[in-house]
Amino acid sequence: MAETPIRIRTEKLSAMYGKFTAVKNVSLAFAANRVHALIGPSGCGKSTFLRTLNRMHEMIPGGWIVGQVTLDGQDVYAAGVSPVQLRRRVGMVFQKPTPFPTMSIFDNVAAGLVLDRTLSKADRAEVVERSLRRAALWDEVKDRLGSSAVGLSGGQQQRLCLARTIAPEPEVILLDEPTASLDPQGTQRIEELVFELKRDYTIIIVTHNMQQAARVSDTTSFFYIGDMVEHGPTRKIFTAPTEAQTEAYITGRFG
Numbered sequence: 001m002a003e004t005p006i007r008i009r010t011e012k013l014s015a016m017y018g019k020f021t022a023v024k025n026v027s028l029a030f031a032a033n034r035v036h037a038l039i040g041p042s043g044c045g046k047s048t049f050l051r052t053l054n055r056m057h058e059m060i061p062g063g064w065i066v067g068q069v070t071l072d073g074q075d076v077y078a079a080g081v082s083p084v085q086l087r088r089r090v091g092m093v094f095q096k097p098t099p100f101p102t103m104s105i106f107d108n109v110a111a112g113l114v115l116d117r118t119l120s121k122a123d124r125a126e127v128v129e130r131s132l133r134r135a136a137l138w139d140e141v142k143d144r145l146g147s148s149a150v151g152l153s154g155g156q157q158q159r160l161c162l163a164r165t166i167a168p169e170p171e172v173i174l175l176d177e178p179t180a181s182l183d184p185q186g187t188q189r190i191e192e193l194v195f196e197l198k199r200d201y202t203i204i205i206v207t208h209n210m211q212q213a214a215r216v217s218d219t220t221s222f223f224y225i226g227d228m229v230e231h232g233p234t235r236k237i238f239t240a241p242t243e244a245q246t247e248a249y250i251t252g253r254f255g
């Protein structure tokens with residue numbers, strides 16, 4: 001794991017909803033081109049933490065932070081940083097597939113690119129194809145790019161959302177329980193894809209499926225009631241955790 005640059009770092013990061021502190025004082029470093037899992041029981045701040053990384057947290061009523069998040073050394077909360085531009089560099093896929101229901105498959109992927117006015121029609125089509133190929137969906141949809149995205153299966157819709165996220169060439173992809181609503185086959189395809197995509201992207205994935213974290217991730221961080229209890233190489237967290245709380249969680253004593 002040495003030699004890899006740190007892509008995202010949080011420094012004493014806390015995230016609040018009004019007066020309630022959902023994430024407390026988390027300092028973490030995420031190396032580039034790795035898969036990083038965030039695990040822990042429901043309500044422990046995993047999604048909130050994830051949303052602070054691309055400033056989605058501040059979109060939620062009452063949402064504010066203290067501390068720092070840096071992307072490639074740059075403070076993402078600094079004055080002058082555009083949250084919209086930031087979210088193209090740090091893309092996100094949610095638990096339930098969220099294709100735009102009134103749009104075609106093609107337009108769903110192209111939606112990630114609308115700000116890019118310099119792109120010609122042909123270039124746009126090329127980016128859509130490349131993104132769909134990267135998301136392992138091209139072969140299944142290439143003959144019906146003009147039809148509605150809602151005709152796709154749940155697993156296909158989730159890969160479509162991944163393609164949309166990939167289209168603007170992000171550096172980081174945030175995945176919030178991306179397989180929670182999928183069947184085992186759809187889940188396996190997403191897991192294979194996550195493994196594949198880390199060659200090009202840094203991936204941070206929230207999962208409450210511990211087997212999934214063990215299968216796909218290089219590092220794991222265990223969250224418990226707003227605290228980041230332990231962070232380390234996935235193998236170590238699952239075989240020889242340092243903290244008693246981590247051990248109790250991974251051995252299924254609560255959760």
Ligand SMILES: Nc1ncnc2c1ncn2[C@@H]1O[C@H](COP(=O)(O)OP(=O)(O)O)[C@@H](O)[C@H]1O
Pocket residue numbers: 017022040041042043044045046047048049060061062
């Ligand atoms: N929109 C919100 N407004 C107020 N509190 C929230 C909101 N979303 C989450 N919370 C609270 O923040 C805490 C962490 O939630 P969350 O980040 O969703 O946890 P997890 O993803 O680990 O299940 C919980 O106590 C939850 O009730």
Ligand SMILES: [Mg+2]
Pocket residue numbers: 043046047048206
């Ligand atoms: Mg969550």
